Amino acid sequence: MQKQRWMRGLRLAGAAALLAVAPGCGLRSFGLGSLVPGLGGADSVALNLVLIGDAGLPNPAGEPVLNALRDEIAKAPDRSFVVYLGDNIYPVGLEDTTTAEGKEGLRILRAQMAPLLETGTRGILVPGNHDWGNGIPEGLAHVRRQERFINLNGNGLVTMEPRNGCPGPVVVDVAGVVRLVTLDTQWWLHAGERPGRGSGCEPVTEAGIIDSVRTALASAGPLHTVVVAHHPFVSGGQHGGYFDWPTYLFPLHPWARLAGLFARQDVTGREYRNMTVQLSAAFAVDSPLVYAAGHEHSLQVFGRRPLVPARYHIVSGGGIYGHTTPTRRITGIRYIRQASGFQRITFLADGRARLSVVVVDSKGGAHEDFSMWLDDPRVKLLRAQADSAARAAAAVAPPVPALPTAPTTAPAPATVPVPTTTPTTTPTTTPASAPAPTTVPASMTTPATAPAPTPAAPRTEAPPAMPAPMMIVIPPDPAAPPRTTPPPTPMIVPATTTPAPAGAW
Template sequence: MPAKITEEKPYEVFLIGDTGNLQRHKADPVLETLKCHFDKNQHSAVVFLGDNIYPRGLPPKNNILYKDAEDALIAHYEALKDYHGKVLFISGNHDWNKGRKNGYEYILRQEKYLEKLFGQTVMYPSQGCPGPTEININPNVTLILINTQWWLQPGFRPIGQEYGCRVSSEEEFFEHLEKIIEKNKDKRIIIAGHAPVYSYAIHGGQYKLSHHLFPFTLYHKKAYVPLPFIGSLLPMYRKYFGAREDIAHPRYRHLRKRLIDMFKTKKGLIYAAGHEHNLQHITKNDNHFIVSGAGSKLKYVLQEGKNLKFGMKAKGFFKIKFGNDGSAVLSAWVVDPVSKKGKMVYEHNLS
């Protein structure tokens, strides 16, 4: 457990991802639930874990999707404009034009638009760079933001000083990440990236029978086109070979392996991600892996697994409360029609 560091008040971090399908023109139930947890006497930060705009990020103004995408960002701002704490966004595959080759211009456009709304830079790593970006949000807690989509993105990806990036190679990225972790070894560390390291859901290769019988429901929940036997080919391919956004994909596997190897020697580290449209808490090698991608969409997740402490398909978010004594308490909150603050469905002390 990290050493005790004196600080005036505890600190809370809210982790919420995949909010890009939020209500544009009326109060969004997930963000309204989140707002009920804000306390002006409590220091805190909100981290949006990517896929901030569905379906394809922020396109050019002449694109038919522009107005709806703009409204999504405005809806985020309207929900957070009176929030007293720190607001941070990272990017996901949908923010990079759903992983298309021209995604770089989409992410730059979103970063600038968010900066205009909030009056400061809130999207990190900035400029579409891979990161890592270190943010000391509290004397007890360091947040490290990484751009996992940079690793999975086809087409142009910025790197090097000419594009405003701190690293000049993939290897240098890992070296910097290692240095930041080592520098903060006596503190609580949260590493946040859009793509999970572990998952007991679809991107992690977990499917239910209906996905084999009706494989197109992987992409649209109402696409019930029966393809018995042959329909299993799609889930099997994604489990063992992987689409670009799946853990099995070669580029994803490379990033994941390097991160796992690094994390093995860092006990008590917390890695937070979105991408999967559900809530998960996974423990492995004395570290904690949180998936909080249930901000506006829902998809299948297992409820039991070897290292899975908690899995739930429900709209909501995770909260971590860090105490001055080095403690950290993780809780999961979901939208509840009878309580504005939502319902706490899970709580766990993070050792």
């Protein structure tokens, strides 16, 4: 009898635990919303912005998600731009490259850069918490080592932004279509050494960062604005406080994280909340169209929420096949799924923007699982004002005066006097109407034996600090067939890092 009561109690406890967490585990592959019609042949694509995160552990035998990414951007590399949203190397970023762990880190970075370098597509990698050593004291050295390797091996196509462990923002204007405002949000959360005053970073105070973000958003003009970082403001995953049922069998861990204890990387953590509250204030006036993050190993799309004054908030952290975590539907969700893949924003020449969620299977096959049109009233208003001003200017413009009529009869040529007697030994004279040839004095010519100019000595001092926000402008590419080699002119990025010592990353 006592054994039966014990078994009955165990069954009831198990059932209660499953009921308590059923909403979270039942939505592992749950997608809200639907597909909107695809783009027709008449639609003019100005830019495809691909957002992929948490890709720092690719399969050495070939990573399905990265293979799908290569296929995606190979369709139009000149009109594509890729952003890796952090956690580019698991578990602790790029270690000393003379060690086995460091060599594995280099393999991981090369695997992520390969789709871009092979197709000639531009892109950036944003740092995440694992790139900073996942909180270890020497994390700053790890993220700087990673940045140096990427920027030295990216062929002018691929860079890491922000650099040097700086918090940002770094502004990247792409193709005259979109303004990317890049942030290193781990700077706010890192407990160890981080760049401060005198580090070459500018700004390095929380107030300075917020002011720079405001400036970057306010000065965007008719460009769509997308803020890219690693940490989301809200999440229907573990960092948002939603766990699968086995986790609740050991309740101390999830309840401690929900209470903000030991939760520096969770939205409930004290440092994390300080960061999101301050950045929310920066977004309040000139809200970005999209705030894009990774951190959670899932695919999520949110509409506007009170805590996130961006029109849309996306989480795209499914960069490795099978490396996913449970999800749960929460307020504001438009789509959520525990799946691998990436998200794509297609910007059209007429100002429209279309978001797509692309899910990838184990063989690298990709399909569009969700899509929606993104409404950007700020850009609509600016375009309408520009069109109205152009029409008004055309209505009041004075008529173009007619050009003077050319004479029907050509004037007689000028008469050149000819001498009556020309000695046979005298060369033919130049007519008076012809200009005399210009003679270059010998003193102005460079003799063939002149020595080559002495090249300037290499710069050894640290470059000056860049004003905030630092800006990178990538001009639009003309219509051209997809290239198989990188363009001859690399993207020029103002240097903000200390040169790497010889033979080191």
